[in-house]
Amino acid sequence: MPQERHPGEPEPSATDDRPASRPVRRQRADGRRNQARLLEAAFAAFAEHGVSVSVREIARRAGVSTGTFSRHFPTKEELFKAVVLNRIEQLVQRADELAADNDPATAFFTFFAVLVEESTADHAVGDALSSAGFDIQAAASTANRDFGNALRGLLVRAQQAGAVRQDVDTADVKALVVGCLARERDGLDDAARQRMISIACHGLRACSRAETSEARGDSSHITP
Amino acid sequence: MPQERHPGEPEPSATDDRPASRPVRRQRADGRRNQARLLEAAFAAFAEHGVSVSVREIARRAGVSTGTFSRHFPTKEELFKAVVLNRIEQLVQRADELAADNDPATAFFTFFAVLVEESTADHAVGDALSSAGFDIQAAASTANRDFGNALRGLLVRAQQAGAVRQDVDTADVKALVVGCLARERDGLDDAARQRMISIACHGLRACSRAETSEARGDSSHITP
Amino acid sequence: MPQERHPGEPEPSATDDRPASRPVRRQRADGRRNQARLLEAAFAAFAEHGVSVSVREIARRAGVSTGTFSRHFPTKEELFKAVVLNRIEQLVQRADELAADNDPATAFFTFFAVLVEESTADHAVGDALSSAGFDIQAAASTANRDFGNALRGLLVRAQQAGAVRQDVDTADVKALVVGCLARERDGLDDAARQRMISIACHGLRACSRAETSEARGDSSHITP
Amino acid sequence: MPQERHPGEPEPSATDDRPASRPVRRQRADGRRNQARLLEAAFAAFAEHGVSVSVREIARRAGVSTGTFSRHFPTKEELFKAVVLNRIEQLVQRADELAADNDPATAFFTFFAVLVEESTADHAVGDALSSAGFDIQAAASTANRDFGNALRGLLVRAQQAGAVRQDVDTADVKALVVGCLARERDGLDDAARQRMISIACHGLRACSRAETSEARGDSSHITP
DNA sequence: TATGAATGAGTTTTCATTCAT
DNA sequence: GATGAATGAAAACTCATTCAT
Numbered sequence: 001m002p003q004e005r006h007p008g009e010p011e012p013s014a015t016d017d018r019p020a021s022r023p024v025r026r027q028r029a030d031g032r033r034n035q036a037r038l039l040e041a042a043f044a045a046f047a048e049h050g051v052s053v054s055v056r057e058i059a060r061r062a063g064v065s066t067g068t069f070s071r072h073f074p075t076k077e078e079l080f081k082a083v084v085l086n087r088i089e090q091l092v093q094r095a096d097e098l099a100a101d102n103d104p105a106t107a108f109f110t111f112f113a114v115l116v117e118e119s120t121a122d123h124a125v126g127d128a129l130s131s132a133g134f135d136i137q138a139a140a141s142t143a144n145r146d147f148g149n150a151l152r153g154l155l156v157r158a159q160q161a162g163a164v165r166q167d168v169d170t171a172d173v174k175a176l177v178v179g180c181l182a183r184e185r186d187g188l189d190d191a192a193r194q195r196m197i198s199i200a201c202h203g204l205r206a207c208s209r210a211e212t213s214e215a216r217g218d219s220s221h222i223t224p
Numbered sequence: 225m226p227q228e229r230h231p232g233e234p235e236p237s238a239t240d241d242r243p244a245s246r247p248v249r250r251q252r253a254d255g256r257r258n259q260a261r262l263l264e265a266a267f268a269a270f271a272e273h274g275v276s277v278s279v280r281e282i283a284r285r286a287g288v289s290t291g292t293f294s295r296h297f298p299t300k301e302e303l304f305k306a307v308v309l310n311r312i313e314q315l316v317q318r319a320d321e322l323a324a325d326n327d328p329a330t331a332f333f334t335f336f337a338v339l340v341e342e343s344t345a346d347h348a349v350g351d352a353l354s355s356a357g358f359d360i361q362a363a364a365s366t367a368n369r370d371f372g373n374a375l376r377g378l379l380v381r382a383q384q385a386g387a388v389r390q391d392v393d394t395a396d397v398k399a400l401v402v403g404c405l406a407r408e409r410d411g412l413d414d415a416a417r418q419r420m421i422s423i424a425c426h427g428l429r430a431c432s433r434a435e436t437s438e439a440r441g442d443s444s445h446i447t448p
Numbered sequence: 449m450p451q452e453r454h455p456g457e458p459e460p461s462a463t464d465d466r467p468a469s470r471p472v473r474r475q476r477a478d479g480r481r482n483q484a485r486l487l488e489a490a491f492a493a494f495a496e497h498g499v500s501v502s503v504r505e506i507a508r509r510a511g512v513s514t515g516t517f518s519r520h521f522p523t524k525e526e527l528f529k530a531v532v533l534n535r536i537e538q539l540v541q542r543a544d545e546l547a548a549d550n551d552p553a554t555a556f557f558t559f560f561a562v563l564v565e566e567s568t569a570d571h572a573v574g575d576a577l578s579s580a581g582f583d584i585q586a587a588a589s590t591a592n593r594d595f596g597n598a599l600r601g602l603l604v605r606a607q608q609a610g611a612v613r614q615d616v617d618t619a620d621v622k623a624l625v626v627g628c629l630a631r632e633r634d635g636l637d638d639a640a641r642q643r644m645i646s647i648a649c650h651g652l653r654a655c656s657r658a659e660t661s662e663a664r665g666d667s668s669h670i671t672p
Numbered sequence: 673m674p675q676e677r678h679p680g681e682p683e684p685s686a687t688d689d690r691p692a693s694r695p696v697r698r699q700r701a702d703g704r705r706n707q708a709r710l711l712e713a714a715f716a717a718f719a720e721h722g723v724s725v726s727v728r729e730i731a732r733r734a735g736v737s738t739g740t741f742s743r744h745f746p747t748k749e750e751l752f753k754a755v756v757l758n759r760i761e762q763l764v765q766r767a768d769e770l771a772a773d774n775d776p777a778t779a780f781f782t783f784f785a786v787l788v789e790e791s792t793a794d795h796a797v798g799d800a801l802s803s804a805g806f807d808i809q810a811a812a813s814t815a816n817r818d819f820g821n822a823l824r825g826l827l828v829r830a831q832q833a834g835a836v837r838q839d840v841d842t843a844d845v846k847a848l849v850v851g852c853l854a855r856e857r858d859g860l861d862d863a864a865r866q867r868m869i870s871i872a873c874h875g876l877r878a879c880s881r882a883e884t885s886e887a888r889g890d891s892s893h894i895t896p
Numbered sequence: 897t898a899t900g901a902a903t904g905a906g907t908t909t910t911c912a913t914t915c916a917t
Numbered sequence: 918g919a920t921g922a923a924t925g926a927a928a929a930c931t932c933a934t935t936c937a938t
Contacts, residue, residue: 029938031901052276055929065903070930072901167419171407175420179403183395195391196399203427254918279912289920294913477917479922500724503908513924518909520922615867619855623868627851631843643839644847651875702897727933737899742934 035072037062042083051080085143091115092143095150105163108154112173112204113197116180164204176200259296261286266307275304309367315339316367319374329387332378336397336428337421340404388428400424483520485510490531499528536591539563543598553611556602560621560652561645564628612652624648707744709734714755723752757815763787764815767822777835780826784845784876785869788852836876848872 041062045053055076059069073079094114098107151170158164180196265286269277279300283293297303318338322331375394382388404420489510493501503524507517521527542562546555599618606612628644713734717725727748731741745751766786770779823842830836852868 034901054927056927066930067904067932068902074930076929165423168423172416172420172423175407176403176423178406179400179424181399182402182406183399192396196396199389199392199396199400199424199427200403201427202429202431203423203425207426258919278910290911290913291915291920291922292918295918298913300912482922502906504906514909515911515925516923522909524908613871616871620864620868620871623855624851624871626854627848627872629847630850630854631847640841640844644844647837647840647844647848647875648851648871649875650877650879651871651873653874655874706898726931738933739899739901739936740897743897746934748933 034062034064034068038064038069038072038079039083039086042079043087046080046083088143088147091118092146092150094118095147095154099150099154099157104154104157104161108158108164109201111151111154112177112201115177116193116197119177119181159206162206165206168204173204176204255296258286258288258292262288262293262296262303263307263310266303267311270304270307312367312371315342316370316374319371319378323374323378323381328378328381328385332382332388333425335375335378336401336425339401340417340421343401343405383430386430389430392428397428400428482510482512482516486512486517486520486527487531487534490527491535494528494531533591536595539566540591540594540598542566543595543602547598547602547605552602552605552609556606556612557649559599559602560625560649563625564641564645567625567629607654610654613654616652621652624652703744706734706736706740710736710741710744710751711755711758714751715759718752718755760815760819763790764818764822767819767826771822771826771829776826776829776833780830780836781873783823783826784849784873787849788865788869791849791853831878834878837878840876845876848876 038058042058045058045061049057055066055069058079059066062069069079073082091114095111098111098114101107102110148170151173155164155168155170155173159166159168177200180193180200183192183196262282266282269282269285273281279290279293282303283290286293293303297306315338319335322335322338325331326334372394375397379388379392379394379397383390383392401424404417404424407416407420486506490506493506493509497505503514503517506527507514510517517527521530539562543559546559546562549555550558596618599621603612603616603618603621607614607616625648628641628648631640631644710730714730717730717733721729727738727741730751731738734741741751745754763786767783770783770786773779774782820842823845827836827840827842827845831838831840849872852865852872855864855868
């Protein structure tokens with residue numbers, strides 16, 4: 001009973017938006033291909049159902065068996081980490097590019113928008129940032145530290161340029177990204193996403209009254 | 225054998241899982257007590273471990289068996305809904321009080337702060353708002369609608385008073401609350417919580433430039 | 449779909465050689481009963497198939513689900529240990545009785561025969577003695593030590609009485625038991641079992657020539 | 673591409689998994705080499721870990737892939753049988769040599785010692801003799817019968833010479849070998865091994881009292 | 897022919913739910 | 918009404934075997 005296809009799985013062509021010009025056969029060359037498909041399928045599955053999605057479902061989406069899953073990633077946690085690390089690496093690279101090509105304020109606020117836009121429909125990163133489920137903190141520490149450093153670099157430069165409140169730290173920024181992503185639950189069309197970004201960035205901007213009030217510990221942000 | 229059953233009195237409806245509509249009996253006293261203990265225990269358990277906490281753990285905290293759990297709440301999802309609805313009812317009441325006692329802006333921003341503060345260390349509501357796990361949206365629609373209405377009332381009045389951006393809707397506000405709660409992941413001391421509230425409220429405030437830019441769809445919130 | 453009986457499992461009465469005068473219902477009182485049935489079923493299953501027998505098979509024999517299995521014994525290893533410990537306790541008790549009621553030689557040789565006879569068709573103990581599969585040595589150390597002590601007591605007394613070779617130790621004796629049990633593979637009727645016991649006990653008996661030859665390291669046991 | 677296939681030559685039979693019957697080719701040289709390496713590796717692996725060692729581990733030791741494994745031995749059981757048969761053939765040859773060069777008693781007792789010594793640290797044969805795991809009895813019947821015959825020949829001659837108890841059969845002897853090997857579990861140094869052999873051989877020796885008692889079915893081997 | 901990726905039935909364990917007591 | 922033992926359908930992971938390259 002060889003090479004049996006998962007029932008209910010559409011032919012790969014339907015969901016296959018990658019180069020697609022590969023021969024019908026699999027194997028050897030497809031070792032790496034399957035790994036990539038698993039990463040993609042896992043990314044989508046985590047995005048849709050969160051970390052609790054079953055290995056079987058991920059394998060089904062990737063069009064492979066659970067055995068193949070285990071060959072490539074010894075545990076589900078391992079795959080999750082791989083997905084997140086993959087994601088984070090991309091973001092770090094993006095941060096570096098923005099820092100190189102823009103003034104501090106533009107770099108920071110653009111990166112914030114990128115974080116939200118790239119992570120839309122991506123609960124995986126959302127879950128990762130909010131640490132839901134696994135503790136990726138430990139194992140993913142390297143890439144995570146890189147990400148923290150990249151974000152901190154952008155933030156500090158923007159603060160030094162006077163564009164962002166002095167009292168803000170990177171955890172605040174990450175939390176605001178999660179907030180923007182949370183808007184998705186009620187339907188996150190492009191207008192809503194842009195509005196959320198606008199609100200968050202506006203809130204982050206240096207604003208003498210806000211910061212001063214905070215320093216005094218009063219509630220002037222509430223009273224008109 | 226106290227308070228024996230009156231003959232001829234109809235059995236409580238089999239499908240009626242609202243003990244409140246049953247006649248006053250001794251058994252009901254235990255029943256209600258256990259139901260309340262379960263709600264409390266579930267609230268705490270969900271708050272600590274999220275929706276994935278086991279029924280056994282909840283029952284253990286409440287000091288009852290899992291069988292008693294199932295008697296009161298046919299499914300775990302049902303209990304979760306009950307916990308969230310219970311919470312939402314409290315919040316709706318709070319919103320009404322604030323609306324009655326304060327000017328529109330103060331009422332709205334204070335309610336925002338209340339949402340964040342009351343929900344801190346309360347993953348149950350956090351998960352509920354972000355719908356992690358179950359889809360409470362559908363079943364909890366009644367109380368949820370009440371909550372939506374209450375929040376909308378405060379929001380609209382604040383907008384009419386010119387204190388909040390005109391383009392903001394309730395989903396935006398809820399997402400910002402989630403964002404503030406997300407800060408907790410990296411350690412949410414009181415200073416951080418107040419700072420997050422300050423940032424969010426500041427972002428929500430009417431700000432001619434921000435709203436104008438949004439209306440034009442440009443990215444002026446990014447450029448300095 | 450409650451209380452479903454395992455297909456292929458005969459009604460309990462067929463295999464039920466215990467008191468049998470219990471009501472048809474199960475539960476509560478049957479908690480302990482099921483534990484006992486699991487122990488027995490496991491004993492038989494391990495005896496037939498060795499430690500590699502599946503949990504499912506054991507549960508099927510006991511007429512319970514795998515879930516019930518796990519309720520009583522967190523892991524398969526735990527059950528195996530329980531089976532072996534249970535067995536060892538019985539044997540230790542038997543050793544004590546024999547030591548109290550007989551002269552040293554009779555006590556020792558009778559205990560040897562008991563070990564073989566009680567362990568016939570019992571690969572569980574066989575496997576345990578030969579440590580196949582799990583390492584019960586560690587966890588079962590207490591009962592195992594008791595067993596070792598009991599056996600050593602009998603052996604030393606028999607040696608002091610001049611009935612057993614001075615150079616024999618308990619490991620030798622255990623190995624000979626395993627040897628007698630190994631005879632079973634080719635069909636161990638009562639005559640064969642008695643013959644094996646006879647051979648082994650005869651080999652263990654004090655015999656100046658055998659021991660002397662051993663002491664000199666020569667091979668006189670081979671030459672005629 | 674060396675030694676290309678002669679056209680018209682029939683394909684090797686699909687069901688023929690004995691490469692030895694194939695025509696002599698260069699490929700076959702590799703094939704036989706790999707087969708030999710697999711046998712050796714399997715022997716060592718079985719000896720170390722018993723029958724439960726994984727195919728992957730055996731292939732790794734042999735320096736081949738699992739695919740190559742399966743090419744040479746359709747199933748793991750098949751390899752195990754091959755290993756055991758291989759071993760048995762050697763032993764049969766040894767038995768023949770001993771029978772030719774020695775008096776009956778020396779031949780028999782020496783062969784017994786050889787069995788134990790050769791099988792020490794060799795769980796493969798041990799497991800085979802005790803049938804742990806697979807049932808090699810059936811499939812390995814040919815070589816096994818040869819082994820049985822060889823052992824029987826030595827035994828009968830020794831019995832006719834009056835050196836061994838008349839009531840002993842080959843199964844008894846094999847069981848005693850297993851017993852000697854079982855001593856290994858508790859540390860089988862050379863002294864212990866020689867002692868076990870001494871005990872077993874002493875037990876096997878003709879001894880009027882032992883055999884008489886056995887014939888009468890009493891328990892004189894127990895009483896002093 | 898050798899490779900090693902893919903398979904999928906198998907394993908043990910968990911847990912929400914049911915039900916006899 | 919409360920109990921908690923029993924259930925069985927999941928889950929993640931393993932591994933002997935198959936097959937495209």
